[in-house]
Amino acid sequence: MAGNSALEDAVALEIQHVHQLTRSMLDEYAGWGSKISIGDIQQGMYDEVLDFLNFRIETADTCLLLLKNNRVADSLGLSRSLLEHYLLFMLMCRGKKYFKLLDLSGTLTEGQFKVRLQEERQEIEELRTRGKTNYLEVRKYPRGKRHLMYILEGLTNSEEPDFFVPLHYFQFQQFRPETMRLDERKYFQYYTRDTDTDKARREYRDEATLSYRHYLSYDALLQCLELNDLTDELVALRIEAHYTFLGKFLHPTHDAARQLHEQNNVHHGGTVIGMRQPYSKTAELLASLYLCYILAGLLLEAASLIERAPSRFISNAGTATLRELAESVERRFPYFWFLFNDPPLYDRFNYCSSNATSEDWAKWGSYENAPKERIPFNQHIFSNFERSLGSWSNARCGTYQSPIL
Known part of the structure; x- marks a missing residue:
């Protein structure tokens, strides 16, 4: 991205947008309790499940503080913890x-x-x-x-x-x-x-x-x-890739944080907190999207749980604004391929550039129409994400336009 000032400015602005939506979700969750109306009977399970979520929200808030203080790798490490709690939370809410x-x-x-x-x-x-x-x-x-x-x-x-x-x-x-x-x-x-x-x-x-x-x-x-049909083979592959990527910033992994910095191959020696070179804005955007997507997933699980509650326990779930905010994440930032959203346009473009056959092109007409089940997830998460922010073209697929320009 170095040298492309328009793209750099667009990434910086996009980070602000992601942070704003994340902050809005956190604030809405904090006030959500007052909107929930208890029915004739109070069922303690719902209180205990939300108590579990309260501490995950605290972690999400900490991640946002870290990002605003340019601690990208630490936010990614904590996001690995959040991801694992998200997997558990799905089972706590829907694991029949x-x-x-x-x-x-x-x-x-x-x-x-x-x-x-x-x-x-x-x-x-x-x-x-x-x-x-x-x-x-x-x-x-x-x-x-x-x-x-x-x-x-x-x-x-x-x-x-x-x-x-x-x-x-x-x-x-x-x-x-x-x-x-x-x-x-x-x-x-x-x-x-x-x-x-x-x-x-x-x-x-x-x-x-x-x-x-x-x-x-x-x-x-x-x-x-x-077992509970909450994932399938393709979702499991994405979970494995994201879990492994985030785990590099939680467990000892050589040069994991260094790779997220500008000019990361330059070694100055001496002592410093982290590196002299700043984290790249692309890395900051990626970490911000991880936080935003995981938080949205947690909130949607909680909202659905409360909405499904029998009316004798919950007479009004009060989830309208919370759900609207959380569901807007995939619509607003569709270029980040997380667990349950469809393959972004860049991944379709990249796949079709090298893998689509003549028969495929005859059926699809363009890379945008490539069936989502045909698009494999790219395990090289950071480099693939970085490429997806630019604009590309080739004779076979035509033009891919940056999602943030």
């Missing part, structure tokens, strides 16, 4: 299906396991036909060697068929990382525990490990999202 596991890896061979799986499927189908089981189906657990995964739906009761509590709501509340990771016997204790207490503690530790491994770890979140 859950599963129980049966580990047969130590008792059956692979051939015996396949036979057992088929037998279990037939039995459950017969029981479902007679209304004798709550299991929906049984599958092979994809993240285990020989595990049967028994799938159930919802935590409901016959008295309130219109209300359910996702299992992740409880899994998150009950999980304690110190129980899973720390052996109390190796740390300070006021008194020596007896054998029975030690045994109980080990059981708690095993339960916490299983809960994390199967429901709360990153891999488990992806599995549960797929």
Whole structure:
């Protein structure tokens, strides 16, 4: 972008627009509680879910403060945390299906396991036909060697068929990382525990490990999202790419932050906070869009949850302005390809420039009409985003116009 002053000015202005919309969403969320009208019965789950979200909103507000103070890499690192909480929040709001596991890896061979799986499927189908089981189906657990995964739906009761509590709501509340990771016997204790207490503690530790491994770890979140039809294979690929990119700024990764700076190959030596060269405006815009999109996703999940609440619990969701702001993010900034929005025009242009066949062109007529399912996500997020801000043309595809000029 160096040397293109018009584009540089446009990026700087676009950053302001993204920040303004992000600030508007944060402010609207802060005042949203006063617009929610409680029905005849107060259901504590809604308060607790919003309490969870309150702390994510605090993190989003911190990200915006970091960006306004030119701390781009730190904002991206915190956005990785926000993204993981967003995946969990989707399950806390819409995760109707859950599963129980049966580990047969130590008792059956692979051939015996396949036979057992088929037998279990037939039995459950017969029981479902007679209304004798709550299991929906049984599958092979994809993240285990020989595990049967028994799938159930919802935590409901016959008295309130219109209300359910996702299992992740409880899994998150009950999980304690110190129980899973720390052996109390190796740390300070006021008194020596007896054998029975030690045994109980080990059981708690095993339960916490299983809960994390199967429901709360990153891999488990992806599995549960797929189980609940909240993602598909293509969305999962985008999640993996964004999660990995943002993770570079959270975990030790060589030169991750340096790559976001102007003239990042120049090394001055000496000591300084960060680098002498500033972060590029493109990097600042990218970090701002990450924050804006994740925040919008969190708010839309919360709005939908409250809107779906039975009227005896919530008589007026008060979400009109909140939803309008959050839904405007994809319309206003469609050139950033996040999780659930359609491929931007640049990605269509880039794909068609090198991959579209003569038959494809005959069907589509232009790159804008390329089917979204044909457009692969570009894993090189920063460089692809940087190119998407410029204008391009070639003999095959015609012209791509910058989305911000």
